[in-house]
Amino acid sequence: MKIWKRRNELLFKQSFTNPITLSLQSKQKVEELQILQKQTLTSFPLAGNPVSQWEAPPQGFYKITWDASTQKQNCISGVGVAIRDCEGNFIATRRIKISLYPDCHLDESYAAQQDVLLATIISPRKIILEGDALQVVNELEDTSENWSQAGLISMDTRILLNRFESWSFQHVKRASNENAHVLAKHALVIDDVIIELEDIPSCIGHLVST
Template structure:
């Protein structure tokens, strides 16, 4: 993983003209290794697989968020669908993002954008769902292991603190399908300044 981190750092410099500190590249590699090890020993027979969206508890609003990469033009998309405890859709949003190069980064940006939109609504209880297991686990910790995206994580944690009850949970891709489709739809969004 350390050798891969060196290779990754070099490629970021050569192909993306991004300078990563050695510690950032190593932290990124170790975060990926940790996520791999956490799933490696898991017995798939003992895992309960949630394959459809489920209602949140009474009085709770559930935003599902997802990101999608568009390699053709180097952009990405963010999808958000917000439902109440009866399953009624409150809003659905699709937004195109630029200057995003990694899947982990766009997943973080999706959560950030979702919180930015939910906070002005004055919601008191959110159960955020994402299909990124790595992020759900890392955002539950007091500090984030991947220093490359530390600023986005700090923004997310600050916004979470503004909502009285706010949790981020992992769901399978099937249970997050609506948000994923909205994120893919962002490819056709023309105006990137408004959402």
């Protein structure tokens, strides 16, 4: 742009800018742009990045994680749910084995609903729900109608959330959701449903710090 401007000034205004001056001006503009970009990144960090490790919720909140595991050859799914308080204590866990069409999206939507249903039993007032299925998290946050199988489950789940004083969803990485993931895997080998209150299931005993 500067070069063409310099050419036009020379042709039409008989004005000439020294090449060295032009180079210095260009260098200064690049440096100013780089500083501006750094300031922008500092002031507005990238949003939507999933959490990479489990973090305790704020005082007065309970964090509820969920995951699903699918065994396509047998058309069964396992659901794992864990509720923990602000000190990291396990308040309740739930494992469910269910015959369900082997679709990961559908299974994760069902698992998220079981996540909320367990919370209605424990009855905390403020909850944070975490899962590693971004599509399901987005659907649960979306208030528009979704008439797909998974969408219908998510719409029912949002109705259940009206029972709580405060709730929010958060997308996390698998590493942050390892407890629920292992519970879901173990659910594939149980008979039906297992709920444990204020106890740590043996299958995740080695993960209590995460």
